[in-house]
Amino acid sequence: MSDSARKDTPEQAAFRQHCRDWLAANTPGEPPVRLPQSALEIMTEPQLNYLQAWQKAAYDAGLVGCDYPVAVGGGGRKDCQRIANQEMLRARTPFFPNVIGLGMAAPTVFYHGQEALKERLLPRLFSGEDIWCQGFSEPGAGSDLASVQTFAERKGDKWVINGHKVWTSLAHFAEWMILLLRTDKSHKYDGLSYFVVPIRSAIGKGVTVRPLIKITGETGFNEVIFENLEVDDSFRLDELGKGWQVAMTTLLHERGAGELQTPRSGGMKSRSTHETNAGAAMELARQTARGQGSAADDPLLRDRLMQAVIREKAFEQSQRRSRVQALLDHPMRLPLQNKLLASELAQGVSELALDIQGPAASLYLADANAPAGGQWPLAYMNTFGMTIAAGTSEVQRNILGERVLGMPKSK
Template sequence: MFTAQEQEFAEEVRQFVRSHCPAEVRAKVSEAAGITAAERQAWHRALHARGWAAPHWPLEHGGTGWSAIQCYIFAETLAEEGAPDLGSFGLKMLGPTLMHYGTQAQKSRYLPRILSGEDIWCQGFSEPGAGSDLASLKTRAELVDDHWVVNGQKMWTTMAHEANMMFALVRTDPAAPKPQMGISMLLIDLANTPGIDIRPIILLNGERTTNEVFFDNVKVPAANLVGEANKGWTYSRVVLGNERLSIARIGINRRQLARLKRIAGEQGLTASPTFRARIAEAEIELAAIEALAMGMLARVRAGFVPGIEANMLKIRGSELQQRLTRLLVEAAGRSAARHGAEARDPDRPWAHRLFKNHFDTRVVSIYGGSNEIQRNIIAKTLGLGGGK
């Protein structure tokens, strides 16, 4: 149970969302209709002006100094109200990594621009032959005088077409004895650097969220190396740990669960013991994921690098997302199967989006490292795997 003070804080956040985020934008988010980059940026500016863009950051870098429970309440309230997600790449993934491993010059330049939304970042990790098995990446970077010269290709790069910056993993020592060695992290200016070609990947739903990115003798200043050369694999653990915390999408799952209960009630499904049991199982699973996420957040804030709890969170959170969207489609029935504006159910014009959202969440068990790879990592860490 939250204290009276914590409940007052939640109400303060709720009222801020309702007064600063347009109702039509929140409706789009809640119905999985998609929002524009301009709408997301407007919400980012509103949060930044209030000092709430990065509540989990330390005070010295523009954070709020809130406790873990306050950060949790804040995130949950925003998600429940349908506020747009600001994205994970800059605020949740790169920012904390630079705080741990970046130079003072990097912190001074990039952290304020991440906080304000002036820079929009994407993540250059996956490649055609190195997605879930990230250690197999082949994009090369060679140090020539005061620049790294980058050649290769990144794949499935989310929002690269809207970003002006990328943090990328590149191979800087091809002769390293193990594939995890010899990898470095670079900060790349996508908007002002010659030799970068961003090509769209159009998904089955006709939308563009991912891209191919090609590097042809791209020069990146040596000062844009994060930490030490050939230590990028270590730094990626911090990045991916923070990514997997957000991939669990606890707030979104809470909103989806509430929507499922509402639709199931309207459809009379709550009279079915079987369907009620399926809803209860999802609710119990969400409670367990919340407990794991809170424990991991406390450890990260105490300075620990995320361990296998991040892998566990990624697996269970992504599987719950998929389960809830499947249950929503089942609850909506035939109306959810309609496609195209002319085929929508006039009584429930939102229902067709449930099926689209169901398909969209099929990918969450793949990106961020497939769940099969995550299970292998957990097994090896616990001494249960046969790999080296």
């Protein structure tokens, strides 16, 4: 019996078996196209189609949205998403394309939306048929998120939206957007409200989506411009003026510190997938010739590799400890570290991988001689998306220092 299976309830054990049986028969094979390293860099229809078909199949098999009620398209189970995630990772599945939907929109709509809205939106979100994006950041509102200026003006039971959102991952494929905007200009926090907006159907009719190009050369994120877009009041989540509180639900889940476990698949090994972890960096070091031996013989690189191994193990063990009440202090102390650590560990290990490669780290995706197909420089550059998005590392340290350690607010 595996470690993770030892403490399963009877329901979880039966569900785990179901996942294993289904995955044994249905885990997709080699993808027909080169996949990006994560869903946030999906650039083409063929990539999207392949990944959407996978998410739909997993949803139909009951592996997505397991812990949500049946009425909103979920599985109606208790603490089973964790099990499904473990089994998908073990089976080395492709990742899900609808990551913003699953990780952020679903819990937000679930906790703050009206029943009818949940029943309408969540099933197609879980299945991946509707891709979601997130309209939070603006040119003038980054770390200081509450200063967003996108404005909705009331017109009967409709709202007219004008504004400009940026860094909007997946907007070019998205049907829906979760949108933080201003309904009152006289109060910074209490003037914010939160909507879900059907953007795909409004492209050219009040919505413009333009791609932004990342430092890697990839697209995947966008700017979205609203010009007199009319939306129905029934698309508002929670009360008018409660947008900031709703946004906190989104951000808490985005940072891996929320109540609901995000459905997550991954681990696929193929010619186009890449793992950014210490094990992969050790393997790279073993295979990188250096003098008579390999880079794995270099004492300085060995020390750095072990630092990466140790911090990765610590992160894993902190997930384990976060479920042992007697070994915790402040309840949010470990959960609020998740985003900071996951992003900085990935950045550290991919930077180390470049140092291991030496001059060969200069070779990029199109070079036949590039180690690991040029995936490491791509991974390293993409980690800055992680340390900047969803609250920069600096914002994360403010949150930890203020909410957990109780130090005075820096804003």
